[in-house]
Amino acid sequence: MILFNSFEFGVFFIAVYCIYLYSGHRWQNRSLLIASYIFYGSWNWKFLGLIWISTGVDYLCGLKIHESDNVKKRRHFLVISMCTNLGILGFFKYFNFFAASFHDLMQTLGWHADPLTLNIVLPVGISFYTFQTMSYTIDIYRKKIEPTRRFFDFALFVAFFPQLVAGPIERAKRLLPQVLNPRVITREQVSQGCWLFFWGLFKKVYIADNLAQIVDPVFGSTGTASGAEILVAVYAFSFQIYGDFSGYSDMARGISKLLGFELMLNFRAPYFAGNIREFWQRWHISLSTWLKDYLYISLGGNRSGALNTYRNLMVTMLLGGLWHGAAWTFILWGGFHGMVLILHRMTMPLLRKISLRSKLSDYLWKCVCICTTFHLVCLGWLMFRAQSFGQIRSFLFQMLVDLKPDPAIYPQLIKLFFCLSLLTVVQVFKERTNDPYTILNWPPLIRGGIYLIVLLSIIIGGVQGGQEFIYFQF
Amino acid sequence: MGRSSSIFSSDIPGAGILWMIALFLVLEVFARVLWHPMVIGERLYTRFSPVYDYGFDATQPIWFKSGNRIEFVPTQYLNFRGHTLPYPKPDNAFRIFTLGSSVSRSGADTNYSYFLKQALETEHPERDWTVTNLSADGIGSLRIMLMLQKIMPLSPDLVILHVHGSNEYEDERDALYQRQLHQGLNGILFQSRLIVLMKKIYGYMTLKDQGRVWDAEEEIRANEDPANWEQWLQSIDRNTARMIQLCTKHQVPVILVGRAEKREGLAGFDSELVRQVDHILKAYQEPGVTFFNTSKKFFEYHPEPRGKALLFTDEAHWTGEGHRVIAQQLLKHLFSFAFLK
Secondary structure: OOOOOOHHHHHHHHHHHHHHHOOOHHHHHHHHHHHHHHHHHHHHHHHHHHHHHHHHHHHHHHHHHHHOOOHHHHHHHHHHHHHHHHHHHHHHHHHHHHHHHHHHHHHHOOOOOOOOOOOOOOOOOHHHHHHHHHHHHHHHHOOOOOOOOOHHHHHHHHHOHHHHOOOOOOOHHHHHHHHHOOOOOOHHHHHHHHHHHHHHHHHHHHHHHHHHHHHHHHHHOOOOOOHHHHHHHHHHHHHHHHHHHHHHHHHHHHHHHHOOOOOOOOOOOHHHOOOHHHHHHHOOHHHHHHHHHHHHHHHOOOOOHHHHHHHHHHHHHHHHHHHHOOOHHHHHHHHHHHHHHHHHHHHHHHHHHOOOOOHHHHHHHHHHHHHHHHHHHHHHHHHHHOOOHHHHHHHHHHHHHOOOOOHHHHHHHHHHHHHHHHHHHHHHHHHHHOOOOHHHHOOHHHHHHHHHHHHHHHHHHOOOOOOOOHHHHO | OOOOOOOOOOOOOOHHHHHHHHHHHHHHHHHHHHOOHHHHOHHHHHHOOOOOOOOOOOOOOOEEEEOOEEEEOEOOOOEOOOOEEEOOOOOOEEEEEEEEOHHHHOOOOOOHHHHHHHHHHHHOOOOEEEEEEOOOOOOOHHHHHHHHHHHHHHOOOEEEEEOOOOOHHHHHHHHHHHHHHOOHHHHHHOOOHHHHHHHHHHHHHHOOOOOOOOOHHHHHHHHHOHHHHHHHHHHHHHHHHHHHHHHHHOOOOEEEEOOOOOOOOOOOOOOHHHHHHHHHHHOOOEOOEEEEOHHHHHHHHOOOOHHHHHHEOOOOOEOHHHHHHHHHHHHHHHHOOHHHO
């Protein structure tokens, strides 16, 4: 597959960009559509068929829903769209998981059942584009948007290559008009796009891929890691997944900006969140808002009493966990976040009563909140990354009973320091100014220094060879 | 009053990038000026050599003069355990160098070079014996030959060459890694002293990238192919010939140490591979070049089966006892030469 962090992508993008810049709007869209299919087909061209099915069904369903005033008919086409997308998703992503789980359950109950598993390849990015196209038909059904009649432009909305395989999951309301209308590429967009791409590349090849070298041996080991090594690996994973996924999002947004598109912000310094609810307002924003708008609110949201709200939260988070992968560890992770969100909601009235009189105590309280939230999230990441429930149990036990200084972790701590120092500085400034492009407003000398550090980090410490992104598997 | 447009203001397109390039050039100049033995000292200079030489770089020295001593480079790859030699060479000094792989390297005080030095000092205390073990893990005949070239200026009185025959694959892989390091974009990037220096310091601090790219499965596959073995035996032959030629040219006597193996089903210590390697080495016997038959010596010392466990830690590597035995036998072998009598 052509990865953003590969030489092949550089060649691919330059070729596409040259054609793009010298074409009119109509041919820009056509060339982007072809480029998107080449991009996806470079992984496995056979699975382009699934994208075409999603595209064709949702295009037709969107038109039919819009054309009809009959509620039943409208619902009928919505159901067709949902069943097609969820059917594709369910079959390719969850069939083996549910078949194996059913078989295990039967065996536990003492009944004999032959295991039925199929040799199914999980298509890259299936969870992302199916959710994106579903939001299109749901929004038409809810009369929030109108469908487009321009099929190839709709096809580009579904398959737009910068965000096709790992998001952000865009809404038609935001992305489709950008596809349909001529775009103007401004100088500001070019400089922001370049910065976003290189900052994302830095997060991926320097931070995430280096931290993977701390994480993988520990989570791949069979009970040989010490408590301190596990603790460092959990911290490292929390930044690895952030660097990997937000790095991809940054690169996707950067490339889109260079093409004149504006994709939504997907991460907003999530580890500065003061509570778990805020964390989900900062982490994978395109998914969390999707789940809120199309699942949580559809279930009733917080409109029918506390107990129903808690139920809705839990269901949303469990399904959010399942969205990430077909494994019980992901469901546990979702359930854990659901539980913490419920606890937060329950304790919110109490927390609001805490009044702090001085600036210092207010600052310290914020630090405590951020620190607590971060560690809860890290606990969640342990569940997310673990290969089994047994590993979660043994790692937790190991951290509780065998947490003592271990010289084996010192080089890893140095690596963590190297990886996180620049990231932290930049994030702090972004957070303080509430401007993701704050660096671009700094004096050129300091900006040049930052560029140099980013560039040298990629060259010197970056992991070469185009490592895959974690979220591709989702 | 309006601000004039200058490189310090943000309104020039690419001002940040221009500054990045300027800063890089300034730091590059600093690296080139300051990263010099005159400024940072020979030891630090060779520790972080200005050439990107992870793995074995034939262009780099493996020793340097430090005052009145010769020191061997302590890079991650060639860790020679801090051996030093007096400079210039004293009159009554007798310098022996052992070159080989992990079998002859062994532990710091459990290798036959160490035991041999002790034995020589006991037998002939009147002479100043040095037995410098320059063996390194995982190196084959090519890299042993390259190292031999580098130690010739140190006036050796005897060289013990222990071409074990197991690491020819590693030699090929290391050479490939070296080529890849200096090809394409890397080749351009490593022209910069700043990048090389930072890469070395970063690698040192994070224990990253020590030039050893292990791919066990690939190695197993390569070892299973008889065609590879044929090629590797040819390279042992070729490199041994070059080493003998070099030593003869400098009139340095050589002991070629043979191979021994502990394998299930073998009565002694000589497998098919042992016989093949020994056959190559034996062919080079001539005045000043002798062959030391390791498998035979082991068998003479411990003909009974329990000897295998006593002498070997695994199929190829020897225990401290194994090294002690070889040191005793080597001592006898040494004094059977006319030049040592």
